[in-house]
Amino acid sequence: MQLPKASLEHWMREFYFDCKMDLGSSGVATYTFGDLRKLLPIDLEKMDAISFDDSMTRGCDGLRQAIANRWGNGNLHNVMTANGSNEMLYHIMSTLLEPGDEVILLDPIYHALSTVAETKGCNIKYWKMEPEAGFIPAMDDFKSLLTENTKLVAVNFPHNPTGVTITREQQKELIKLVSEVDAYLVWDAAFEEMTLGEQLPNPFLEYDKAISVGTLSKGYGLPGLRIGWCFASEEVIEHCVQLRDYTTLYISPLVEYVGQIAIENIDLLMAPKMKEAKDNLQQLTHWVEKNKDRVKWTNPQGSVSCFIKFKGVEDTEQFCRDLVNETGVMLVPGECFGYKGYCRLGFGASKASFDEGFGLLTDFLKKRYWA
Incomplete structure (x- = not known):
């Protein structure tokens, strides 16, 4: 590909x-890193004891538990970590999509959410965010695109690059519509807590075929740490694990330690x-x-x-x-x-x-x- x-x-x-x-x-x-040492309870003795050995494919338990506690329901088994959200999105899209699959994408959209589907030859339908409407998405437009053949819907709210978002009621409607056709909902939550209004909850907690993807890059000032993750079903995570065996294998244990401390003290x-x-x-x-x-x-x-x-x-x-x-x-x-x-x-x-x-x-x- x-x-x-x-x-x-x-x-x-x-x-x-x-x-x-x-x-x-x-x-x-x-x-x-000096900033982090001042703000967070980083234990340098524990860092000295870290062995640069292999780590767990899905991510170490401590990091996954911190993610599950902050943005999920505490169940670490529905969490997988990756070297940034881009890698996570690549694994998800690459393993779920086949040529000819019907996919609905926002337009404009962050490239990691669209290029795999486009390159694989999926049947792409674009949910246009019209400039004349201030790039505010219309739910009626989405309804006109959705069919029984829709395999996957990918969105990112709050939205990159426009900064617009949808309401909680619109999110509920979106989840309901996608679930009625049994499609996957890939929800890019890179900006989940970066909102001026109501924070939209993790859709995986409401729909088992939703896949919520997060990152420490955007709102937390740690893009170079390269920690991303997803909340997903066991089936989806296992697909991603198999692809991980051919890409990065795991995250550095040093990165996992710093990431866990950061998430436990994210505020x-x-x-x-x-x-x-x-x-x-x-x-x-x-x-x-x-x-x-x-x-x-x-x-x-x-x-x-x-x-x-x-x-x-x-x-x-x-x-x-x-x-x-x-x-x-x-x-x-x-x-x-x-x-x-x-x-x-x-x-x-x-x-x-x-x-x-x-x-x-x-x-x-x-x-x-x-x-």
Whole structure:
């Protein structure tokens, strides 16, 4: 199976590591290990005793139990861990889907949720999040796509890249509709706790063919730890285990130890980062209102990113290239999600970095497009 180039990851490889200010990412500012040692009860003697041996394929019991306690019902047997949520999604999609399967995907959508189905030759139906409706998904549109032949539905709410989400009542309706046709529901919960309103619960606790995927990357400032997981049935997890035997085999026991401590104390990590992100969002919202004749967006209700459109900017890829090359500020062009004309703007950076980067972005727009 030859997967296509992941445009988003290609863009990040080209610019993320060299830019001065990152205003394009969809996660909060990252922690250092020194930060973790100050915030968390990390036992250095226990770390010294860790042996770099093989670990369990599904993940060590301690890490899985911490995940099950925080986001599930305490049953670690319905949890599998992976080297990031991308690996987890790859295992799920690769083992569940066959050519010709009917699959419903959000559009736009994060590439890890779509490319395996597209490459395998599945019959894809796109649940369009229309720009004219502020990218807010319509349940009636979803109902028109769903059939008795639907094998799998994949969504991510709160949504990347737009920041929109659905209500709890809409989530219940979505689960009910999918269950009535006995399809899998892949629920990307990367931004589960990163919400400005009601937090949507884990759908696996309500439907046994739901598969909820989580990560420490987005809201917790630990993308480099590379810990992802899923809640799923024993059957689905066993399929993933068989594929794991041909990929990464397991997670490092050192990573598992740090990840377990982080999850057991996750509020200590999330609270300061989300407060900073909300302060940045307040500043961004004020700026959009001040420039409402020049800027179009839907105010995000979750995650730490939005899809934004600037007056006078048509070729957003070239715009983003010019911006980062001339100012050092990185945004992500909508072309990475198949939506030319929009940019993903993230507001999860540190306050100092956001203020500086946002000032440079504003000056660039005034000089080049709004003169």
